[in-house]
Amino acid sequence: MDISLVHSPSLEAMLYREAQSIVKIAKQLGKPEEETMLVLAQAETLKKSIIASWNANQSFYSYRDRETGLVSTGQIIAKKKGNGNARPKVEFEAGVRLLVEIQTKSPAAKRPEVEISEYFTKTKGEVETILGHQFQWRTGGLVATTQKLFTRVGRVSVTGLDEKDKVLVKLIDTTGEDLTLALPLWAGIPETQQANALIGRNLMTADRFDRPFGFPSLAVSPNPDADTVSMSVTLPWNQLIGEGLLAYGFRAEATRLTAHLMNGVIQNLKQNRSFYNRYHAEKGTGIGERNSLHGFAPVGLFMQTLGVTILSPVKVKLEGKNLFPWPVTIKYKGLTISRGLEQTVVTFSNGESVIVKEEQACIVEM
Numbered sequence: 001m002d003i004s005l006v007h008s009p010s011l012e013a014m015l016y017r018e019a020q021s022i023v024k025i026a027k028q029l030g031k032p033e034e035e036t037m038l039v040l041a042q043a044e045t046l047k048k049s050i051i052a053s054w055n056a057n058q059s060f061y062s063y064r065d066r067e068t069g070l071v072s073t074g075q076i077i078a079k080k081k082g083n084g085n086a087r088p089k090v091e092f093e094a095g096v097r098l099l100v101e102i103q104t105k106s107p108a109a110k111r112p113e114v115e116i117s118e119y120f121t122k123t124k125g126e127v128e129t130i131l132g133h134q135f136q137w138r139t140g141g142l143v144a145t146t147q148k149l150f151t152r153v154g155r156v157s158v159t160g161l162d163e164k165d166k167v168l169v170k171l172i173d174t175t176g177e178d179l180t181l182a183l184p185l186w187a188g189i190p191e192t193q194q195a196n197a198l199i200g201r202n203l204m205t206a207d208r209f210d211r212p213f214g215f216p217s218l219a220v221s222p223n224p225d226a227d228t229v230s231m232s233v234t235l236p237w238n239q240l241i242g243e244g245l246l247a248y249g250f251r252a253e254a255t256r257l258t259a260h261l262m263n264g265v266i267q268n269l270k271q272n273r274s275f276y277n278r279y280h281a282e283k284g285t286g287i288g289e290r291n292s293l294h295g296f297a298p299v300g301l302f303m304q305t306l307g308v309t310i311l312s313p314v315k316v317k318l319e320g321k322n323l324f325p326w327p328v329t330i331k332y333k334g335l336t337i338s339r340g341l342e343q344t345v346v347t348f349s350n351g352e353s354v355i356v357k358e359e360q361a362c363i364v365e366m
Contacts, residue, residue, distance in 0.1 A: 009183065023039060058177070065172070081165065082165060085155055128147065213279050235279075
């Protein structure tokens with residue numbers, strides 16, 4: 001469907017996070033609060049929209065219609081073959097947006113025109129005409145989304161098709177779930193209870209998103225032919241959601257995710273000597289362009305989950321403990337940090353060493 005006609009929790013989460021960053025920048029610059037009032041107002045509007053997208057039954061966020069704010073399923077209300085009229089005679093309590101799907105084997109040659117009316121006669125009620133250029137190609141045919149909302153449909157008129165072409169008119173389906181719907185976690189939107197449910201019932205569940213090589217794009221692959229898309233692990237999305245896990249105190253889960261992502265990257269470096277644009281969530285095989293920036297090892301997330309922040313060659317911040325199943329050594333401009341399972345040894349360029357065993361956050365400097 002036309003994505004401009006829905007509220008996208010991921011886009012709203014990014015805009016909300018951006019607004020928070022703008023406010024922080026303004027404070028650092030000493031700007032008066034009056035200059036950020038508009039930004040804060042916009043951020044609050046975005047937050048309310050994201051909160052309204054929460055689906056308590058699924059413990060996940062949902063896409064919603066841009067105007068009605070409602071979630072709808074892809075219920076078919078009319079279908080026919082070839083040109084002519086269909087008389088569905090259906091009514092709805094609230095206005096609904098419709099998706100017109102044309103199933104054809106030769107979409108490039110088609111210039112269909114579909115007219116949807118509230119009543120069978122054109123002289124009464126709302127009418128919308130979808131012209132050929134408004135249709136978009138997708139696997140198996142053409143699709144277009146109505147701009148108008150309908151409370152009833154009495155007639156669907158079709159021209160420009162072959163007699164074997166099929167036409168389906170249905171409610172838009174906004175129930176589809178993908179990984180980006182977890183992005184409000186990164187923006188700090190959900191309450192603690194909601195975050196716990198989202199993580200426990202979706203992100204860290206094996207039959208949903210928790211896979212051996214990272215979070216896939218979709219929890220379930222709808223078609224075996226679409227496996228390389230639905231089961232693909234896109235590291236930038238995983239990175240952001242990993243940061244969200246850390247922000248809500250789920251360090252063990254963030255560490256598990258990071259280890260899964262690193263396993264995919266390392267496997268391809270060893271076998272193919274290459275990074276890849278994406279990785280298969282179950283197999284770890286590379287997908288798409290070789291040596292894409294998107295497929296580089298997530299060093300930032302790795303350092304955050306490890307609990308190490310290098311502030312300078314003579315200053316480092318440590319927090320928590322190493323939750324990876326192996327010791328980690330980091331070298332930076334003469335600084336060496338050896339983080340074992342029980343203690344961390346920080347060695348500066350002059351040979352001076354400091355041993356840290358406590359888990360609470362601390363600054364170590366020369």
